Amino acid sequence: MADDKKMDDWHRKALCNFDNAYTATQDMREQIIEAQRFVRVSGAQWEGSTNAGYSFDEGRFEHYPRFELNKIARECDRIIGEYRQNRISVRFRPKDGQASEALAEKLNGKFRADYQETSGGEACDNAFDDAVTGGFGCWRMCADYEDEMDPSNEQRRISLLPVYDPATCVFFDQDSKQYDRSDATWAMEMFSMTPKAFEAEYPDSIAASLSKDDSGTQYDWSTPDAIYVGRYYEVRTEKVKISAWRNPITNATAIYDEDQIKDIEDELKEGSFEMLGEREVKKRRVYCGLLSGAEWLEEPKRIPGEHIPLIPVYGRRAFVDNQERIEGHAAKAMDAQRLENLMVSMIADNATQAGGDGIPIVDVDFIPGPLADHWAQRNKKRPAFLPMVSQKDKQGAVVAQAQVSGYTPPTQMPPALAGLLQYTGTAIQQITGASQLENMPSNVATDTVDSIFNRMDTQSYIYMDNMAKSMRRAGVIWLSMAREVYGSDTPMRIVNEDGTDDVALMNGAVVDRQTGEEVALNDLSQGKYEVTVDVGQSFSTRRDATVKSLLSMLALIPPGTPKHDLVSSMILDNMDGEGIDDLKEYNRNQLLLSGVINPRTPEEKQMVAQAQQAQQNQPDPAMVQAQGVLMQGQAELQKAQNEQTAIHVKAFQAQTDAQVAAANVVKILASADSQQKSDIREALKLLGQFQQQSGDNARADAELVLKGQAQGHSQRMDVTSVLQSAAQQQQPPQQ
Known part of the structure; x- marks a missing residue:
């Protein structure tokens, strides 16, 4: 009963936290959604109002054709394209004496493997797209089984999963101020289910009442069309008992907490490890539960890691009047885009009315009923003449000769409209930083083009820099989860920087930097690692640039010299092409045997060792000379x-x-x-x-x-x- 009351209190606390965040940020979230619709949804540029509150939903604009010249979407796509050409990668580096350089390289490969095997690319791309268009994107991580359908497979992995439409479903602790939300104590991710799917998934659960409940919440957790479910995360600082153990053979000391001791208790007894002491320390732990508006669907339980596995990405973020302000690339240019759409629609409307210029004005008595249809269909049928009937008296004498009394004047365009249209186009370009490369002549020097590209990079730098912060946060979260998910005794797939695969154990030798000798063999539980990010071109693009640079260098080296042959071999090693795999393999073996490059795989290390042994067995040239x-x-x-x-x-x-x-x-x-x-x-x-x-x-x-x-x-x-x-x-x- 006490546990049930504790869970009820926890559920009530979670709903209260969510409701406070929802009400405080609702206006900002509506602006984010409006900006995303403005960029991505056809017809949405005529929705809403300007920043000053001027609405386009008034009746005076209803007769306009409402054209959209979506220039902002093109500029957002340009920034997104620059990001996808210059991916941001996470790198791990040793931070203290117990960390291993070899294990850090394996961490890099394992992160790339998890990124590829799960939805890492989709998650990061979706979050960056949302951040550029609306101002806020997000993705999440979780530790799940590699094959949930195989009961004998206990191997787990860390998955990177996208969060769609985060402006409506991701909420953080309102007291957190840092960009990466590392200071947040709770977070929630919402998603909806149809009533039928909810009943099938949770048959024993009840949906939240459709009526206003007494908890004071402002959010409708259940509607006739959807039932909303929240994935709730909370960070708790708990006291944990840790103990120090000494290996009697190596005299090495290791520290384990009470959860780790349960897993390795047998190994400690078999190895006759000696416990040196124990004490209590404070440790961050993350709990995750699934809730509806009425109850816990899945009670909170501890998950791997010390951080909430939600990674936010922001376009532009600032605090004004103690309120968080978020906006994307489209926010500042929406008014200019609306004005241009309005003027183009006005011009188009005037153009469609041009068929009414010069309409004859006649007395209706001159056009009897049968002739009225001829005049009404004149723009469609294009008749050679239009008949009229003169007015006559009873004797048949013409009283009034049939004639046209006048014509309607041509439609006049306001003089300021053309200048204003040109101004709005320039304003959109200045606000969004539109590219001028499409107007550039083809004979521009390469240095000039590079200079223009550098200026373009500064326009999108804020988004790339924010994405780099988010990727670093993802690396920190992944590392804290990997310490608990990945053991050191199971071979795992890692991905090298060039895309090749290897299988390795998640441990590495610790090398003394002063003596260069191996002093220990540590796993992920030992040592500290620094997480950095690398913003740059993809590996294939950088390899193509390397080939280009080496070709330029080759022209400066005399043929027949050792350096000329060496540079030629490096060019071949970095080339890609059809049918050159065997040649590249032979070339790489020659580079390995000559000591130009280091072996990477166990097979290459064995080949180099055999070559060195064979060289030692040959007569020494110095002895022969002597x-x-x-x-x-x-x-x-x-x-x-x-x-x-x-x-x-x-x-x-x-x-x-x-x-x-x-x-x-x-x-x-x-x-x-x-x-x-x-x-x-x-x-x-x-x-x-x-x-x-x-x-x-x-x-x-x-x-x-x-x-x-x-x-x-x-x-x-x-x-x-x-x-x-x-x-x-x-x-x-x-x-």
Whole structure:
């Protein structure tokens, strides 16, 4: 009974919160809806009134044809097109020492996977469209099962879902002021059901009474055509008991709350984890329930995450007179568009009345009954003449000759109408920032076109910047939900930036940034991550721009150089085309083996490791060079020894020749007289001195040659020793 009363009080509180938000923002929401209808619904530009309260529903405008020249819709579509060409992506980055760079990259891939697998694109596009046209858009997130039809599949995922027509169905806490509503304590999303569908979905529930109830609410929760149901979110700050546990093997410490302990209690016991202590802390928790105007259809229960999973997007938002003011791109130009439509309709109405210019004015007595039809059908049948009957007396004499007394004057256009029409067209262009590219000649320089595009970007920058804030908020909400939804032991699909798929575990190595060593392997429960957004072109567009830049760079690099081949390979790696997949795969393998790009998949890492192992098993080029130098030195040493031996042989031969010559001299002296002997002795003395000097010179030259060869050989041997030592240090030790 106490729980029922508690739920009734909670339901009454939720209705009161919603009613306060509904009554306080009803006027603003009507303006948002009016702007959206003005842009998107045909005929809606003649609805409502101007900002000053001048209504076009008065009878004086009923006879106008009511043309619409919807220039505002074109400008809204231009801004929407710019957004879809420059998508905003969410990125996660490590924020503290326990966060992992590898896990942050996996978070990026998992967010892209959830975005693609669910309605992420539709949700974001619909919210941005509503924000541009009316001023307010929204989408939501929820954690559901991947396959609800398979009872054995317990895997959950985070879905991004669109919220249609949020101006009529999304309400936030009135005390929240921040753009992303992160300070809101409650929120509600409304949706309608037909009475028959409501009865089939909730057969035991009752719809809210059609009569005014006593709760003081201003909203009719039930009508004969629809029953309204609300998805109510509320943030509560609760005390949670947390405990610290130490791993006996690694001495690592982890902190878990009481809900997490229930899931991993068996693992803690099996691993002999030691509890270091426990204490109570305050923690944000979000509850979600489904209600009608009479009761809870589904009682509130806790959902994953710490934030309300509703992401608002605003066009222009400000607080004036302590009231939130929201408007889109069309709000400021609606009066100018109405005025232009009115003037064009007036001109068109005058043009349609041009057939009445110069209508003959005659006495009705000149046109008897049978002839009246001829005159009435003159604009349709175009007769050659129109008959008239002169007035005659009883004797048949003509009393009054049949004639036309005059003609109606031509319709005159007010002189100020043309100038005012031109002014309104210029005013719409100035207010909405209309593009001038359609009036630009084709021979304008590229720099001028880029400058014009930059000015156009500033016109839509406020909407892109607000969408970036909303995407960052979506990343924060998704991360808080992912910590509870995604475990670290189940392989999950992730999407890389280039659109390729991988399967990975949601954990990552923590690397010490000072030493570069891995210090831990953490999952999503550990570490803090910063959420950022990246506003830019799509990956394919940026890749095309990269190819264009590389082609320009290639023209500046001489052909045949390593840089030329490298740039050519990078161009091929970034190209898209039919029938080049095999060539791109071969080119990528070459880039991987050369170390230009890093491996991304386990297969690529294995291929690079095998190539490195094969390279280590090959002979070291330095060792081969050292062996060559050693053999060359040995050959030169042998050559030097041979040359020294030849010198000794020649010296011995020279000595023998000298002895033979001396014997001949003795023989000559023995057969000569005294005077001849004296002369011969003097000549031999001079010849001996000359031979001795020549021998000394030859001996000195030989010693210099041998000394130079010995020095060269010594230097080569020193180089060989150094290379051998370096090669021995590079060789891995034998196991």
